[in-house]
Amino acid sequence: MRALFFRIYLILLMLPCAGFAQQIANVAAANRIIANVDSFLRRMPIEKVFTHTDRPYYSNTDTIWLKNYVLNGLLEYSKQSGVVYAELVNDTGRVVMQQAMPVFTGVNWGQIILDSTIVSEGNYTLRTYTNWMQNMGAESFYTQQLYINGTDENNRRVNAGILARQDTVQTSLQILEADGSPLRLQDMQLLLTGGRKTWFKEKRQTDLEGKVNLNFIVPKNASAGNLTLI
Incomplete structure (x- = not known):
């Protein structure tokens, strides 16, 4: 009986050592993987x-x-x-x-x-x-x-009316040519940008008076003061 207890005692003493040895083996395996990846990246640069x-x-x-x-x-x-x-x-x-x-x-x-x-x-x-x-x-x-x-657009003028209510913005734009005549029935692409991000883009057509309306909701992650409509 004493011999049996002694063997169990020895096994219990060895368990932490076995776990530690396994940890060392895992670390060594991870280091080998890292070294192989590093070697591959240096041989085949990305x-x-x-x-x-x-x-x-x-x-x-x-x-x-x-x-x-x-x-x-x-x-x-x-x-x-x-x-x-x-x-x-x-x-x-x-x-x-x-x-x-x-x-x-x-x-x-x-x-x-x-x-x-x-x-x-x-x-x-x-x-x-x-x-x-x-x-x-x-x-x-x-x-x-x-x-x-297009270059010609630099000579156009825009009369804008903007009404903001909480997160909703209503815009009314009138686009005029350089001579003051309305830009009639012209397809326009309107972009709402904030910094480097474009929140949305939408195609609209001006009416006979050169007017186009656009309503949008200010994006949750956007600062209204940094938004630009073009």
Whole structure:
């Protein structure tokens, strides 16, 4: 009987040691996985570009100012590529403008100077990428939606009436040409933006007096003072 108790006592003493040994084995296995992933990322570098623009909408005679960050799979500044390509793609998928910008230590600043003879009014996609990212396909490119106005719209005038009630805003707009005549039966795309975010966009048509009405609810996460209707 004493021998049995002694064996049980020894087993109980060894249990913490066995658990500790298992923990060491788990840590070692995790370290091996991390080392393998790190080795793979260094042998097959992954690059991602993140781009900031100075605003979400432009006239087709403006300059789009860009700041690009080029990171690797470890979210460090990438040393793989020295050039970022920026393209402006229209709604038919055609690249209408392209700019190559040198990268220094994973960051660069650049611009796309819009040409009104090439860029017409409409929705565009800005996409940025490196030459290495083309190995991963276009789905790896950074993309951002932009709206570009026509040059003639800079000469138009807008008379606006706005009525705000709690979170609901009612707007009445009259759009006039440079000579003061109403912009009649013209399709318009109205955007509600806040900072870099577009909350919604809607197509409307002006009436015979150049007027268009739009009612909307201020988004819950938006600050009414930072909203812009264009």
